[in-house]
Amino acid sequence: MTKTLQKTTALSTKNGKKSPTDKNLSARAAAAQIILQVLDHGKSLSALLPEIQPRMKPQDLPLLQEICFGVCRVLPRLEWIIRLLVDKPLKGKTRIVHCLLLVGLYQILYTRIPPHAAINEAVNAARQLKSDNFRGLLNGVLRRFLRERESVLATVDKHWQTNHPEWLVNKLKKTYPNWRDIIDANNQKPPMWLRVNRNHSSAENYRQRLAENGITAFPAENPHALRLESPVSVSQLPHFAEGWATVQDVHAQWSAILLEPQNGELILDACAAPGGKTTHILEQAPQAKVVALDVEENRLKRITENLARLNQQAVVICGDATRPETWLPQAAQQITGNKSAVKFDRILLDAPCSATGVIRRHPDIKWLRREQDIAPLVEIQHQILTALWQTLKPNGILLYATCSVLPDENGRQIARFLAEHSDAQLEPLPFPAPQAIGHQFLPAENGGDGFYYAKLRKIA
Numbered sequence: 001m002t003k004t005l006q007k008t009t010a011l012s013t014k015n016g017k018k019s020p021t022d023k024n025l026s027a028r029a030a031a032a033q034i035i036l037q038v039l040d041h042g043k044s045l046s047a048l049l050p051e052i053q054p055r056m057k058p059q060d061l062p063l064l065q066e067i068c069f070g071v072c073r074v075l076p077r078l079e080w081i082i083r084l085l086v087d088k089p090l091k092g093k094t095r096i097v098h099c100l101l102l103v104g105l106y107q108i109l110y111t112r113i114p115p116h117a118a119i120n121e122a123v124n125a126a127r128q129l130k131s132d133n134f135r136g137l138l139n140g141v142l143r144r145f146l147r148e149r150e151s152v153l154a155t156v157d158k159h160w161q162t163n164h165p166e167w168l169v170n171k172l173k174k175t176y177p178n179w180r181d182i183i184d185a186n187n188q189k190p191p192m193w194l195r196v197n198r199n200h201s202s203a204e205n206y207r208q209r210l211a212e213n214g215i216t217a218f219p220a221e222n223p224h225a226l227r228l229e230s231p232v233s234v235s236q237l238p239h240f241a242e243g244w245a246t247v248q249d250v251h252a253q254w255s256a257i258l259l260e261p262q263n264g265e266l267i268l269d270a271c272a273a274p275g276g277k278t279t280h281i282l283e284q285a286p287q288a289k290v291v292a293l294d295v296e297e298n299r300l301k302r303i304t305e306n307l308a309r310l311n312q313q314a315v316v317i318c319g320d321a322t323r324p325e326t327w328l329p330q331a332a333q334q335i336t337g338n339k340s341a342v343k344f345d346r347i348l349l350d351a352p353c354s355a356t357g358v359i360r361r362h363p364d365i366k367w368l369r370r371e372q373d374i375a376p377l378v379e380i381q382h383q384i385l386t387a388l389w390q391t392l393k394p395n396g397i398l399l400y401a402t403c404s405v406l407p408d409e410n411g412r413q414i415a416r417f418l419a420e421h422s423d424a425q426l427e428p429l430p431f432p433a434p435q436a437i438g439h440q441f442l443p444a445e446n447g448g449d450g451f452y453y454a455k456l457r458k459i460a
């Protein structure tokens with residue numbers, strides 16, 4: 001820390017102004033509120049952004065999204081800058097001012113917004129957020145950062161910043177010799193991937209249609225996947241509303257391919273919401289009878305909407321995968337007309353997990369997930385696996401998937417299951433460089449997210 005970096009003291013404040021309606025809320029004010037909810041109240045961006053979006057001006061949404069995701073991506077670096085510049089931590093009611101500083105610094109460092117505009121907007125947002133008394137502090141800190149940028153960054157960037165929580169870095173270090181590459185990949189912005197519905201078009205034909213609409217896309221090894229050069233709104237995608245394409249990461253697309261669903265089979269998608277993989281199963285095998293199960297009732301609507309867009313049918317059920325006896329009779333009733341027990345030919349278990357493989361897509365995971373969450377997740381995965389195994393037909397297939405990179409949730413989970421179930425056999429997967437148990441994709445490998453797959457057969 002150089003001597004020139006004098007610290008600015010946070011002033012105390014009294015709130016004065018009425019809060020504006022959300023329609024008048026600027027992108028910066030909304031971003032500060034959302035970041036506060038993530039950091040201090042453990043809420044996810046994917047829950048918060050859709051809530052606020054209908055109440056914002058449409059033209060403000062891209063910037064709101066950019067700031068919220070961006071701040072989560074580089075949070076420790078921004079926090080360090082604030083520690084250097086602000087004497088007294090902004091706590092309690094003044095946390096919103098701290099979040100406005102994050103928002104202002106992010107724009108100065110990571111966007112093309114002219115710094116003076118970023119500062120003015122942060123100061124204006126303070127008024128909207130009933131923090132008038134802090135306008136001077138915001139203005140002073142951000143302007144000082146501009147003046148002393150070089151020396152501040154020399155201090156902050158003296159050592160490599162992981163921008164990850166320490167517990168996660170330690171876990172990655174223990175498992176992966178190339179852990180730094182994983183961290184770097186997690187800190188990138190992810191590409192947008194499409195899955196082309198082969199019932200409407202080949203990936204190549206769709207790529208040409210995209211090109212005719214000014215959208216550049218690249219093919220992948222996976223036959224249905226296209227990577228877009230730059231993300232676009234789905235409303236720009238040809239025939240999106242009619243189900244010609246679905247937004248889905250390239251590695252997530254392996255789920256339905258590895259499951260190999262067949263027409264006429266009875267298939268369970270056990271943790272199905274929002275239904276991205278349910279619809280892929282039905283694209284692959286339109287005549288399969290698919291049960292889409294999820295424990296979160298409010299997430300079932302998303303499955304139904306996705307099925308409707310693709311003009312597909314499935315039995316959508318709310319239920320706990322650890323307790324098949326509570327929902328299996330209802331599923332049987334809807335499929336066969338009577339409640340007697342049914343067994344599945346194939347099961348996709350896209351298990352609830354730490355989501356440590358999709359950090360680049362959901363950077364808030366780094367601050368929402370805690371080390372102590374992992375063991376309970378591993379236990380629930382084991383319970384679901386064990387319970388669903390009883391519902392699988394002899395010779396049936398269970399595909400276990402997670403978007404985690406932690407071995408406890410992946411290879412070790414399956415090793416434990418194999419040790420406990422003599423009727424379970426590991427099936428080979430069609431990837432080069434076979435791994436010991438299942439297959440781990442790392443984040444950004446082939447441009448895809450971090451995913452794990454293991455395919456199990458029930459020996460007859």
Ligand SMILES: C[S@@+](CC[C@H](N)C(=O)[O-])C[C@H]1O[C@@H](n2cnc3c(N)ncnc32)[C@H](O)[C@@H]1O
Binds near residue numbers: 271273294
């Ligand atoms: C990784 S997400 C599934 C994503 C989905 N397969 C897709 O591709 O769109 C995991 C899902 O598991 C659900 N879930 C968690 N615990 C569950 C349980 N005990 N039984 C059924 N579903 C559960 C969550 O509600 C969540 O929707």
